[in-house]
Structures are given as structure tokens and as C-alpha cells.
Amino acid sequence: MSLKQISVFLVNxxxxxxxxxxxxxxxxVDMRAISLAETREYGxxxxxxxxxxxxxxxxxxxxxxxxxxxxxxxxxxxQPGGLNTLLEIFAAEEVNIEYMxxxxxxxxxxxxxxxxxxxxxxxxxxxxxxxxxxxxxxxxLQQL
Amino acid sequence: xxRYYQEEIECASRETIRNIQNExxxxxxxxxxxxxxxxxxxxxxxxxxxxxxxxxDDLYKLPFLSKNDLRTAYPYGLLGTDLKNCVRIQSxxxxxxxxxxxFYTQHDIDLWExxxxxxxxxxxxxxxxxxxxxxxxxxxxxxxxxxxxSHKVGCLTIPTSSGNTDRQIMFIMxxxxxxxxxxxxxxxxxxxxxxxxxxxxxxxxxxxxxxGAEAWSEEMRRDIEATLGIKAYDIYGLTELSGPGVAFxxxxxxxxxxxxxxxxxxxxxxxxxxxxxxxxxxxxxxxxIDKEAFPMIRYRTRDICRLTRxxxxxxxxxxxxxxxxxxxxxxxxxxxxxxxxxQIETVLxxxxxxxxxxxxxxxxxxxxxxxxxxxxxxxxxxxxxxxxADRQRVLVDGLKSMLGLKAKVTLVAPKxxxxxxxxxxxxxxxxxx
Numbered sequence: 001m002s003l004k005q006i007s008v009f010l011v012n013x014x015x016x017x018x019x020x021x022x023x024x025x026x027x028x029v030d031m032r033a034i035s036l037a038e039t040r041e042y043g044x045x046x047x048x049x050x051x052x053x054x055x056x057x058x059x060x061x062x063x064x065x066x067x068x069x070x071x072x073x074x075x076x077x078x079q080p081g082g083l084n085t086l087l088e089i090f091a092a093e094e095v096n097i098e099y100m101x102x103x104x105x106x107x108x109x110x111x112x113x114x115x116x117x118x119x120x121x122x123x124x125x126x127x128x129x130x131x132x133x134x135x136x137x138x139x140x141l142q143q144l
Numbered sequence: 145x146x147r148y149y150q151e152e153i154e155c156a157s158r159e160t161i162r163n164i165q166n167e168x169x170x171x172x173x174x175x176x177x178x179x180x181x182x183x184x185x186x187x188x189x190x191x192x193x194x195x196x197x198x199x200x201d202d203l204y205k206l207p208f209l210s211k212n213d214l215r216t217a218y219p220y221g222l223l224g225t226d227l228k229n230c231v232r233i234q235s236x237x238x239x240x241x242x243x244x245x246x247f248y249t250q251h252d253i254d255l256w257e258x259x260x261x262x263x264x265x266x267x268x269x270x271x272x273x274x275x276x277x278x279x280x281x282x283x284x285x286x287x288x289x290x291x292x293x294s295h296k297v298g299c300l301t302i303p304t305s306s307g308n309t310d311r312q313i314m315f316i317m318x319x320x321x322x323x324x325x326x327x328x329x330x331x332x333x334x335x336x337x338x339x340x341x342x343x344x345x346x347x348x349x350x351x352x353x354x355x356g357a358e359a360w361s362e363e364m365r366r367d368i369e370a371t372l373g374i375k376a377y378d379i380y381g382l383t384e385l386s387g388p389g390v391a392f393x394x395x396x397x398x399x400x401x402x403x404x405x406x407x408x409x410x411x412x413x414x415x416x417x418x419x420x421x422x423x424x425x426x427x428x429x430x431x432x433i434d435k436e437a438f439p440m441i442r443y444r445t446r447d448i449c450r451l452t453r454x455x456x457x458x459x460x461x462x463x464x465x466x467x468x469x470x471x472x473x474x475x476x477x478x479x480x481x482x483x484x485x486x487q488i489e490t491v492l493x494x495x496x497x498x499x500x501x502x503x504x505x506x507x508x509x510x511x512x513x514x515x516x517x518x519x520x521x522x523x524x525x526x527x528x529x530x531x532x533a534d535r536q537r538v539l540v541d542g543l544k545s546m547l548g549l550k551a552k553v554t555l556v557a558p559k560x561x562x563x564x565x566x567x568x569x570x571x572x573x574x575x576x577x
Contacts, residue, residue: 007527009520011557039529042520042555046527063559065525098528117527 002070002121003138004052009065010043020045023062029055032141033103033115048073048103048115050142070121073103073136074128078110086114086133093127095119146395146458149258149265149297153405154460158453161461164405166199168433173197173206175224176439182221183209183441200408203431204419208442211244214384219245224439235283236383246383247437253292255434259381259389259403260293266394266401266458267352267377269323271298276319278312278326278334279357281305285387286357290325293389299323306330309337320349328360328368328376329568332499335371345373354379356388358568359468359486363493365397378467384440385432391465396457399464406434409463410442411451425450428465448475476505476571478512481549485570488516488551491542495535496523500561506574514551516543519558 010016017036024031024047033048049055052068059066076082090097096119105111113136118124129135148154156164174194176183186207187193196205214222223230229249236244248256264275275294279286287305294301302315306326312334315321324331331353338348350372356379365376380400381388390407391400402409411426412419420426428445432438447468456464469484476483485503492501497518504515516539524535536553543551562569 005527007525009525009555009557011555011560016557037529039533044527044529063557065520065522065558067522067525067527069527 002125003048003073003115003136003141004068005071005115005117006047006049006052006055006059007067007069008045008047008059010045012038012040012042017043017045019062020059020064023058023064024049024055027054027058029058033101033113035099035101035115037099046101046115048141050138052138069117072116072118072121072125072128073141074114074116075105075134075136076102076112076114078112082112083114089128089131089133090116093124093131095124095127147265147268147270148460149262154262154401154462156405156461158461161404162200165408165433168405169200169203169408169431170194170197172431172433172439173441175436176441179224180222180439182213182217183207203408203410203442206431206442208417208429208444209440210444211384211446214244222438222440223247225249225436230437233283234285234288234383234387244383246386248386249436252386252435252437255406256289256386256389257292257296259386259392259406260289261296262293262403263354263377263379263389263392264290264293264297264299264323266392267323267354267375268395269294269297269299269352273297273299273323274302274319274321275299275323275325276302276304276312276315276321278304278306278324278330279388285381285383286325286327289381289387289389290354294323294325309334313338313341313343316348316350317343322349322351324350324353324372324374326353326355327357327564327568328355328364329358329499329564331355331368331372331376332364333563335368336498339371345371348373350374352377354388354392356380359474359484359489360499361486361490361493362467363490364499367493367499380465380468382430382443382445384438384443385430386435390430394456394458394460398456399452399466401456401460401462401464402451404462407432409451409465411449412444414444414448422451422453425469428468474571476503476573478505478514478549481547483514483547483549487546488543489570491539491546492516492518495539495542497521497539500563501570502561503571504574505571512575514549515554516551517554517556517561519561520555521558 035046037044098117100116103113105113177194190207192205230247231250232248277290281287353374353376368376377393379388379392381390391402393400408431410429414427428447430443432440449468450466453463500519502517506513539553
């Protein structure tokens with residue numbers, strides 16, 4: 001099951017990112033993962049939260065422009081070569097990665113998570129699960 | 145069915161209109177010669193006397209008036225009657241830095257309001273309508289003009305004036321306003337706010353809007369129409385000539401009918417001042433043939449547009465003017481190229497952006513720079529940086545082909561460009577020349 005990621009348009013000015021996190025904090029939104037892409041003129045914050053619909057509403061209310069996309073969250077064993085093994089499978093299945101970023105799955109489990117934005121999420125997912133990879137769903141995320 | 149306020153005049157034969165104009169022009173030129181020494185001197189300098197003006201065919205012999213003359217003759221130099229006969233003044237917003245003060249007798253106000261009544265009726269307005277006037281009241285002609293027209297039609301008039309957007313919306317919804325009069329940029333803003341409050345086009349009781357006092361594009365019209373669920377009509381006027389209602393749009397939405405029983409329109413070449421044949425693009429020039437207090441003869445509007453006398457499907461016979469490309473006062477000269485903000489607006493709206501934009505002109509290393517700041521919209525935003533860059537490039541290319549000029553496009557945060565309740569401030573010219 002793919003995850004929903006919220007992308008937020010941020011103008012390139014000091015304090016813009018803080019305004020966004022301030023809005024999320026004030027509304028008790030728990031971020032599971034965040035990454036920031038930048039261009040010369042603006043940035044895009046990509047965030048993973050438990051309740052996507054209400055987070056989008058909260059951001060819209062605060063005049064942020066957002067876009068919601070499907071991404072894949074995949075478990076990676078926290079050990080040398082963990083990511084490499086994972087990417088070998090991606091390569092073998094010809095799944096093209098546009099970008100990725102990591103997050104932590106609990107401190108006890110010795111596991112990390114990677115968020116992948118791939119060319120075609122719906123066709124990539126069954127290929128990866130068939131090769132034994134654990135693709136996390138929105139529900140899995142809430143359990144963490 | 146098309147409604148008219150004064151069908152016999154609005155649909156009169158061309159011959160009748162011509163006869164009315166001939167008669168009124170001859171009388172007006174005599175009136176001005178006798179009462180306005182400033183203009184009489186201009187006529188004498190050109191060697192023209194009232195006897196030379198026998199019909200509208202002689203109009204070309206008369207000298208022009210321009211905003212410069214208004215400034216030189218300020219405040220009373222162009223007054224056409226005793227001050228004791230005047231009952232009111234109105235004044236321009238001074239957006240171009242030259243404030244105009246115009247005078248009115250009761251007769252002038254009546255004819256002005258009659259023109260506005262024609263405009264309201266052309267949208268289908270009757271005494272069963274509720275007409276909310278969100279143009280500013282006061283010195284600005286928008287509020288008082290449409291207010292008078294609304295009274296003449298018999299609409300229930302809501303004089304909200306401009307500002308206090310949530311109160312405007314409360315009146316529209318609670319009193320079920322059916323006609324809205326304001327500037328197009330304010331109509332767009334009202335629409336945006338109503339959408340935020342959860343009112344869709346089907347919930348909004350408005351059915352028509354009369355929007356003027358600034359340049360706006362066809363694309364902006366379509367946006368406003370969709371958001372508010374109305375038909376949006378253009379209206380044109382100048383304080384120098386009376387105010388809104390010099391020309392107005394009918395249901396055909398194919399140009400604005402000029403009230404020719406009160407105003408004679410000409411198109412001239414702005415450089416040579418030669419009268420151009422029908423259909424040519426040039427500067428619009430008006431002669432007010434019915435006004436007593438401020439009788440403008442061949443007044444140069446600085447508006448660039450075309451006229452057509454082609455038959456209109458609405459049945460009106462008065463000449464139509466195309467939407468002005470822009471006031472030549474609004475025109476920017478950037479690297480020697482003439483640029484109208486309305487051209488930039490057209491490109492933005494065609495590409496799915498909102499009409500919330502600002503044009504910043506500067507001079508860096510002796511070269512003019514044009515920066516168009518556009519608010520990011522949910523429709524235009526994607527997670528993919530490359531796609532956003534592509535969309536920006538499409539905009540830059542669109543501007544290049546429209547203006548013949550390379551512009552920079554900067555995407556800014558939503559709602560970061562200040563909304564205006566009257567005329568929008570579209571251009572910031574930082575050049576120090």
C-alpha cells in the first residue's frame with residue numbers, strides 16, 4: 001500500500017519553513033518524515049504525516065499551496081549494505097527513483113525506513129513486495 | 145429578451161442618431177465659444193469659429209483637449225457655466241498622478257445617471273433587482289454614477305461602497321443581491337473570498353455584474369463569471385466626460401455601446417492626430433455634446449481601442465468600442481517596447497494562473513528589467529521541480545510572444561500580493577529616470 005506525501009510550496013524567504021512548522025505544531029500534527037528540495041527561487045517541503053486530509057486542510061487554511069502524491073515507504077534493515085540490497089531489487093525490477101529520503105522506525109527495531117518517489121508507484125509496488133520487501137501502508141505508519 | 149432603458153434612443157436609426165449629433169454639436173460648439181474662453185482661444189489659434197461647424201463632418205476642424213489642458217485650466221478654466229448652476233464636483237483617483245476635478249449641473253447628473261441606467265438595464269436589470277454597489281462613493285465617480293442609475297431603473301440599491309469584504313458578502317447573501325457593481329479586480333477578490341467561505345456559484349444569488357474603472361481581460365471575465373455564477377458586463381467612462389456609462393456592454397458582450405446621443409467618438413492616430421477610418425486601432429477621442437458644466441470637446445482619452453458600427457445582435461444601433469487595450473497612461477515602455485498590463489494578464493490567465501500579479505519594472509546596468517510576480521495556485525503546483533520550471537518557461541515564452549520582450553517570472557506565495565478594494569496596483573516602476 002502506497003503512502004500519501006504532502007508537498008508544500010515555500011517561497012525563498014527566511015522564516016517560511018518556520019511558518020509551516022508553526023502551523024503544524026499549533027494543530028498537533030505529528031510529522032513522520034520531512035525533506036526539503038530547493039531551487040534558486042523557492043523550495044518544496046515534502047512531509048509524511050498520519051492524517052493527510054486534515055493536515056492538507058490545516059495548511060490550506062494557512063494559505064499554503066500543497067500537492068498530494070503517492071510515495072512508497074520501504075523498511076530497510078539498519079546495517080551496512082541495507083540500502084544497497086534494497087536498491088539492487090529496484091534496479092533489477094527497473095523501478096526508476098526520482099528522489100528518496102529516510103526516516104526512523106522506532107529506536108529498538110534496528111530498522112530504518114526510506115521514502116521513495118518513483119515513476120509509476122502502482123506498478124512498482126507489487127514488483128517490490130513480490131521480491132520480499134516490506135512496503136509500509138498508512139496504517140502501518142500509524143502503528144509505529 | 146433584450147431590455148432597454150430608452151429603446152427609442154438606444155435603437156434609433158443611424159440617420160436619427162446623426163441628426164441628434166449634428167444638432168447638439170452645433171449648439172455645443174457655440175455654447176463653448178461663448179462660455180469657455182480657454183477653448184475659444186484654442187479655436188481662434190486654429191482659425192476656427194462656430195460658423196465653421198455645421199455638422200459632425202466638421203468635427204475634425206476643432207482643436208483637441210488633453211489632460212494637460214485640464215491641468216493648465218485647473219480648477220475653473222474649462223467651466224462651461226456659472227458656478228451657481230453647478231451642483232456637484234467629482235474627482236479622479238489620481239492613480240496617474242494628475243487629479244481631475246469635473247463639474248456637474250443637475251442636467252449633467254441626470255444624463256450621466258441615465259447612461260448608467262441604460263447599462264444596468266442592458267444586463268437585464270429591472271425594478272425587481274437588488275443592486276449592490278461596491279464601487280467607492282465620494283469623489284470617485286463609480287459609486288455615485290451607478291447609484292443614480294440603479295435608482296432610475298428602480299432597483300433596490302445597496303450602497304455598500306468599497307471595502308469590508310465580509311460585510312459585502314453578508315449583504316449579497318442576506319439581501320439576495322442580483323447585480324454587483326465594482327472594479328473587476330475587486331469582483332475577483334470577492335469571488336475568491338466567497339469560495340473560501342464555501343459559497344459556490346449556485347449558492348450566490350448574483351446574476352450579473354457591471355465591472356469597470358480599470359483594464360481587464362476576457363480571461364479574467366470568464367474567471368469571475370465562473371466563480372460568482374454571473375454574466376459579467378464591462379462598462380466604460382471617464383470623470384472628464386461624466387463617469388461610468390459613457391459606454392456599456394449589452395448581452396452580446398461584443399464591445400461596449402457608446403451613448404452617442406451624448407458623446408461623439410472618434411479614433412485618431414495618437415502621433416499625427418489624424419482621424420482614422422472605422423475599424424482602425426488608435427486613440428479614442430470624445431466630444432460631450434450634451435454637457436453644460438464641463439463640456440469637453442475632442443477630449444483625448446489616451447485609451448487605445450477600435451470602433452465598429454456593425455450591427456449588434458442586441459438591437460442597439462449605437463457604435464461599439466472594443467475593450468481598450470489599456471490606457472496609454474498605464475502603458476509601460478520597457479526597453480523601448482510598449483507594454484500594457486492587460487497583455488500580461490491575458491498570458492497569465494491563459495496559462496491557468498490567477499489574476500493576482502504584480503509587474504515590477506526596474507533598471508539594472510542601464511537595462512530595463514521586467515519581473516512578473518505571480519501567486520502560486522494549487523492548480524499550478526506540483527511536487528516535481530522540473531515540471532514547475534517547465535510551467536514557468538511556458539509563461540516566459542507566452543510573455544515573449546505577446547510582448548516581444550523577455551520577462552522574468554517569479555512565483556510568490558499565495559495571498560502575498562496585496563488585494564485592492566478599488567483599482568488594483570499592478571505596476572511598480574522602480575526606474576529612476
